[in-house]
Amino acid sequence: MTRYEDSxxxxxxxxxxxxxxxxxxxxxxxxxxxxxxxxxxxxxxxLLDGERQWFKARVGLDVCETPISQSVCQLEIxxxxxxxxxxxxxxxxxxxxxxxxxxRAFRFYAGAPLVLRDGTVVGRLCVIDTxxxxxxxxxTQEDLLGALARQVSDQLELRRVARASExxxxxxxxxxxxxxxxxxxSSVSVMTQEAAEVVGRVLSVDRAxxxxxxxxTQTIEVxxxxxxxxxxxxxxxxxxxxxxxxxxxxxxxxxLVISDVDTDPRTADDPSLMRNVGIRxxxxxxxxxxxxxxxxxxxxxxxxxxxxxxxxxxxxSVADRLEAGVYRHRLDQHQETVNGEINHRLKNMLAMxxxxxxxxxxxxxxxxxxxxxxxxxxxxxxxxxxxxxKGWIEADVGVVxxxxxxxxxxxxxxxxxxxxxxLGARAALSTAxxxxxxxxxxxxxxxxxxxxxxxxxxxxxLDEDDKNDLIVRWREIGGPAVTPPxxxxxGSRLIRLGLVGTGGVDVRYEPSGLQAEMRASIAHLxxx
Amino acid sequence: MSNExxxxxxxxxxxxxxxxLRMFASDMVEDAGYSVVEAANxxxxxxxxxxxxxIRIVFTDIDMPHGIDGIKLAACIRDRWPPIDIIIVSxxxxxxxxxxxxxxxxxxxxxxxxxxxxxxARMGAIPSDGSARGA
Numbered sequence: 004m005t006r007y008e009d010s011x012x013x014x015x016x017x018x019x020x021x022x023x024x025x026x027x028x029x030x031x032x033x034x035x036x037x038x039x040x041x042x043x044x045x046x047x048x049x050l051l052d053g054e055r056q057w058f059k060a061r062v063g064l065d066v067c068e069t070p071i072s073q074s075v076c077q078l079e080i081x082x083x084x085x086x087x088x089x090x091x092x093x094x095x096x097x098x099x100x101x102x103x104x105x106x107r108a109f110r111f112y113a114g115a116p117l118v119l120r121d122g123t124v125v126g127r128l129c130v131i132d133t134x135x136x137x138x139x140x141x142x143t144q145e146d147l148l149g150a151l152a153r154q155v156s157d158q159l160e161l162r163r164v165a166r167a168s169e170x171x172x173x174x175x176x177x178x179x180x181x182x183x184x185x186x187x188x189s190s191v192s193v194m195t196q197e198a199a200e201v202v203g204r205v206l207s208v209d210r211a212x213x214x215x216x217x218x219x220t221q222t223i224e225v226x227x228x229x230x231x232x233x234x235x236x237x238x239x240x241x242x243x244x245x246x247x248x249x250x251x252x253x254x255x256x257x258x259l260v261i262s263d264v265d266t267d268p269r270t271a272d273d274p275s276l277m278r279n280v281g282i283r284x285x286x287x288x289x290x291x292x293x294x295x296x297x298x299x300x301x302x303x304x305x306x307x308x309x310x311x312x313x314x315x316x317x318x319x320s321v322a323d324r325l326e327a328g329v330y331r332h333r334l335d336q337h338q339e340t341v342n343g344e345i346n347h348r349l350k351n352m353l354a355m356x357x358x359x360x361x362x363x364x365x366x367x368x369x370x371x372x373x374x375x376x377x378x379x380x381x382x383x384x385x386x387x388x389x390x391x392x393k394g395w396i397e398a399d400v401g402v403v404x405x406x407x408x409x410x411x412x413x414x415x416x417x418x419x420x421x422x423x424x425x426l427g428a429r430a431a432l433s434t435a436x437x438x439x440x441x442x443x444x445x446x447x448x449x450x451x452x453x454x455x456x457x458x459x460x461x462x463x464x465l466d467e468d469d470k471n472d473l474i475v476r477w478r479e480i481g482g483p484a485v486t487p488p489x490x491x492x493x494g495s496r497l498i499r500l501g502l503v504g505t506g507g508v509d510v511r512y513e514p515s516g517l518q519a520e521m522r523a524s525i526a527h528l529x530x531x
Numbered sequence: 532m533s534n535e536x537x538x539x540x541x542x543x544x545x546x547x548x549x550x551x552l553r554m555f556a557s558d559m560v561e562d563a564g565y566s567v568v569e570a571a572n573x574x575x576x577x578x579x580x581x582x583x584x585x586i587r588i589v590f591t592d593i594d595m596p597h598g599i600d601g602i603k604l605a606a607c608i609r610d611r612w613p614p615i616d617i618i619i620v621s622x623x624x625x626x627x628x629x630x631x632x633x634x635x636x637x638x639x640x641x642x643x644x645x646x647x648x649x650x651x652a653r654m655g656a657i658p659s660d661g662s663a664r665g666a
Binding site: 343346347348349350351353354355356357358359361362365374377378380381384388 | 549551552554555558559594622623624639640641642643644645
């Protein structure tokens with residue numbers, strides 16, 4: 004028996020996740036049949052786990068494990084054949100075994116190997132008698148014991164397959180969840196923390212987190228992480244130098260996978276670096292860009308564990324998705340900053356225009372035109388605010404109406420209603436100016452100049468043949484009798500320019516109040 | 532319209548780094564009948580406030596170079612000169628993270644002069660007799 008085969012067996016058992024599990028009917032049935040078949044008082048499914056043998060199923064024995072030194076099953080274990088010892092008291096290998104010399108007084112042993120599909124022997128199905136059997140088992144009993152041992156192996160592997168496919172399904176589900184988190188996240192730290200929690204739970208680890216690597220400063224900035232209860236966070240900035248040879252691993256771009264920091268050659272020299280922060284096993288999954296490690300997804304476990312290939316593949320996908328998410332958030336943030344800066348400069352420019360106009364016209368005694376000018380400027384400025392929120396691409400007609408009309412007051416006498424319709428940048432600006440002029444006129448001469456009047460601003464999308472039109476109606480009611488203006492001022496010309504500056508406006512001075520209908524194609528509005 | 536003698540008219544401190552806009556704001560304040568004192572940045576404003584006790588309202592921009600911006604200036608005024616009312620203007624939206632001090636109001640730039648002057652009157656500033664208009 005070599006160390007190598009021992010570790011193969013330990014790894015296989017770990018992988019089966021069978022050790023120290025509860026009794027299961029399938030295995031209990033098999034040991035019962037084995038005992039009956041061989042007419043033996045004792046039958047066991049014995050698994051060889053390093054320093055002990057552990058019994059998945061047993062009849063006729065009151066302990067569930069013994070030290071490996073007392074194990075008969077481990078004899079010749081790497082020979083995948085039936086082991087029979089007719090009289091344990093006579094055999095040199097077992098004559099001093101306490102199970103033989105002691106009160107249990109084992110005398111006969113027959114054990115068939117439990118061989119997995121890859122050839123690894125993980126233990127034996129054995130029968131034991133307290134009487135020696137000089138002739139051993141009959142040929143039929145031997146065959147049946149071998150057949151039952153193969154049943155045990157199959158059961159073990161089937162359970163593993165079932166667990167593996169369950170695990171795979173859980174990992175896939177978790178990955179979908181992570182993708183969803185990345186899509187809907189509002190900030191980098193929320194995204195990484197929520198994703199870390201999903202990963203931490205599905206892998207049953209103690210800590211999970213995402214860190215951005217800064218090669219220039221040789222540091223890693225760990226975003227807010229997820230930890231199991233009672234485990235401390237490692238969020239914050241860390242220096243590579245503090246983690247020994249791991250630095251080189253991260254820089255190399257290969258995933259750092261450690262099953263046990265006590266035995267792994269990269270950490271065994273000084274495992275306390277890891278153990279001090281509660282780490283026995285870990286994976287650092289790097290994200291590479293232009294041959295550089297830019298980020299790492301980190302999982303830590305407080306107990307040694309073997310990391311399955313599908314778990315590593317899962318972590319790679321998670322790390323990639325998060326890195327793409329971080330990149331997207333940074334772009335958004337940058338765009339937002341740029342938009343804010345552009346808007347700020349634009350506002351300052353409008354303020355300068357206002358200042359120059361005001362200084363230029365300082366000698367003019369009639370202040371009304373200057374106030375009118377200022378109001379138009381402020382209306383234009385307000386339309387820019389709305390446009391900025393969508394990156395100067397579009398603005399909703401309702402939002403434009405609301406922002407333009409609100410500063411006038413009269414909220415209780417102006418009714419605004421209509422569906423959402425996106426306006427392009429130019430259309431949004433000219434529509435804002437148009438509403439502003441209509442409102443100004445209503446306040447000065449129209450329905451809002453008397454206490455009883457009101458304004459209805461409504462719009463709808465008209466679906467005709469192959470083109471859609473937006474129809475906006477402005478109706479004043481309950482105001483004074485109106486007459487068409489004698490002079491075409493700038494205000495009424497602005498109104499006649501319509502929604503996109505190309506007309507499509509019908510203004511009628513009805514005795515009941517001014518009515519204006521403005522029309523433009525949806526496509527034209529959106530692209531103007 | 533008030534009949535206060537000119538000597539009693541309120542003094543407004545205009546803080547704005549852009550000279551053209553400062554000139555514009557000062558003219559607006561003066562045309563409304565108030566006395567005006569100018570500062571090109573927050574540090575200047577603070578040293579003026581330290582030297583004289585007759586400032587009634589501070590009218591300040593937010594974005595100004597050299598450290599202290601209009602929001603910090605407003606907080607400082609509220610802390611050190613509680614009686615002074617504050618009007619803050621900016622080409623940027625008022626920052627969501629910042630808090631408007633008590634008896635301080637915000638107007639986006641460009642602003643309507645009539646609205647600023649009306650606000651000064653509401654804050655209790657007293658214009659000189661006869662020279663005010665628009666408020």
